[in-house]
Amino acid sequence: xxxxxxxxxxxxxxxxxxxxxxxxxxxxxxxxxxxxxxxxxxxxxxxxxxxxxxxxxxxxxxxxxxxxxxxxxxxxxxxxxxxxxxxxxxxxxxxxxxxxxxxxxxxxxxxxxxxxxxxxxxxxxxxxxxxxxxxxxxxxxxxxxxxxxxxxxxxxxxxxxxxxxxxxxxxxxxxxxxxxxxxxxxxxxxxxxxxxxxxxxxxxxxxxxxxxxxxxxxxxxxxxxxxxxxxxxxxxxxxxxxxxxxxxxxxxxxxxxxxxxxxxxxxxxxxxxxxxxxxxxxxxxxxxxxxxxxxxxxxxxxxxxxxxxxxxxxxxxxxxxxxxxxxxxxxxxxxxxxxxxxxxxxxxxxxxx
Numbered sequence: 001x002x003x004x005x006x007x008x009x010x011x012x013x014x015x016x017x018x019x020x021x022x023x024x025x026x027x028x029x030x031x032x033x034x035x036x037x038x039x040x041x042x043x044x045x046x047x048x049x050x051x052x053x054x055x056x057x058x059x060x061x062x063x064x065x066x067x068x069x070x071x072x073x074x075x076x077x078x079x080x081x082x083x084x085x086x087x088x089x090x091x092x093x094x095x096x097x098x099x100x101x102x103x104x105x106x107x108x109x110x111x112x113x114x115x116x117x118x119x120x121x122x123x124x125x126x127x128x129x130x131x132x133x134x135x136x137x138x139x140x141x142x143x144x145x146x147x148x149x150x151x152x153x154x155x156x157x158x159x160x161x162x163x164x165x166x167x168x169x170x171x172x173x174x175x176x177x178x179x180x181x182x183x184x185x186x187x188x189x190x191x192x193x194x195x196x197x198x199x200x201x202x203x204x205x206x207x208x209x210x211x212x213x214x215x216x217x218x219x220x221x222x223x224x225x226x227x228x229x230x231x232x233x234x235x236x237x238x239x240x241x242x243x244x245x246x247x248x249x250x251x252x253x254x255x256x257x258x259x260x261x262x263x264x265x266x267x268x269x270x271x272x273x274x275x276x277x278x279x280x281x282x283x284x285x286x287x288x289x290x291x292x293x294x295x296x297x298x299x300x301x302x303x304x305x306x307x308x309x310x311x312x313x314x315x316x317x318x319x320x321x322x323x324x325x326x327x328x329x330x331x332x333x334x335x336x337x338x339x340x341x342x343x344x345x346x347x348x349x350x351x352x353x
Contacts, residue, residue: 028291028292029300039307040307043310043311043314044083044310045057045061046314048060048083050317051318053071055074060075081210082206083310084213085209085273086273086306086327087306087309087310088213088216088306089276091306092216092219092220092265092305094279094284094287094303095298095305096110096116096261097110097266097284097301098301099230099259099261099262100114100263100266101284101285102258102295102296103237104168106165109168110278110280111262111267112266113168114174115150115171115178116267117266117267117277118179119148119149119150120143120146121142121182123142124138124141124271125185125197126185127141128196128200129185129186129188130188131193139219139267139268139272140268142268143219143264144267145267146266147263149174149178153171154256154259157171185197199326202329203275204326208272213272215268215272216271219264223261226261227261229257233254234298236254237251237255277331277335278331278336278338279308279309282335282338283301284304287300309327309331312334316329
């Protein structure tokens with residue numbers, strides 16, 4: 001008499017079947033993702049309603065459904081393009097932060113902390129102040145600057161392996177140097193253009209429409225297969241090196257691929273909206289703490305990043321109306337205290353800095 005044993009299902013996971021295929025889903029992550037989608041939808045409706053002219057939520061929903069209404073120009077042409085740009089920028093920063101923190105195994109390793117955003121910003125500001133490229137080309141130059149900065153940090157931090165603390169410290173050093181270089185570029189260019197670059201450096205969605213967000217839309221579409229691969233590959237990177245090597249995982253290549261995906265997403269988002277600080281730091285850590293997963297969930301990180309950026313931009317538009325605050329000012333006001341708390345918590349848990 002023989003007996004068949006069912007495969008052991010990890011605690012907290014449910015089995016989802018789609019035709020002949022089946023896969024495991026973390027229940028709490030699914031619930032958190034659903035909650036974030038609902039909350040994000042509510043914030044988006046409020047974003048389209050609130051402004052110098054208030055539009056009723058029912059009218060906004062009719063306009064989004066394709067019906068014509070008196071406020072169609074305000075919603076479709078003025079607010080919707082900026083909202084869509086904010087959603088894409090936040091999602092890109094959220095995914096980028098999650099991937100880089102996973103590789104470095106350090107919650108401080110976000111693109112705006114370790115010099116990637118600063119590298120993208122330095123190249124972009126140089127192109128702006130010296131008139132080297134049009135605005136639509138700037139995001140592509142930002143990718144080049146972010147990749148170059150990441151490559152330098154990666155090379156200098158590599159000593160027979162990628163040590164998390166060394167990676168973060170060297171990245172912080174590059175970030176300071178590149179920000180100083182950016183300031184130098186602004187002092188050498190035209191005054192009015194330098195003023196525009198200064199506003200861009202704070203991170204802003206003001207004036208961003210479909211044309212300005214085109215490079216980000218193209219990048220997200222092209223990078224979608226890579227992001228899906230990264231969601232699966234990050235599970236192996238979370239294992240210790242000996243276990244991953246025993247399973248046949250080529251850790252060096254996988255880590256390099258994850259970093260490359262994160263750098264490209266963070267760089268093009270920086271090129272479109274400027275260095276919106278602390279989104280890539282906040283979103284993955286909030287997502288991980290709410291889902292209580294071993295790995296940082298990419299979907300929840302993307303949703304959380306989009307929620308943070310859109311909510312911050314909404315507050316920036318209306319908090320001190322008619323004065324409009326750049327979105328980066330609001331995210332920095334929240335992110336800076338969180339960074340201090342994170343560092344103090346790390347010291348308390350680890351017993352050292």
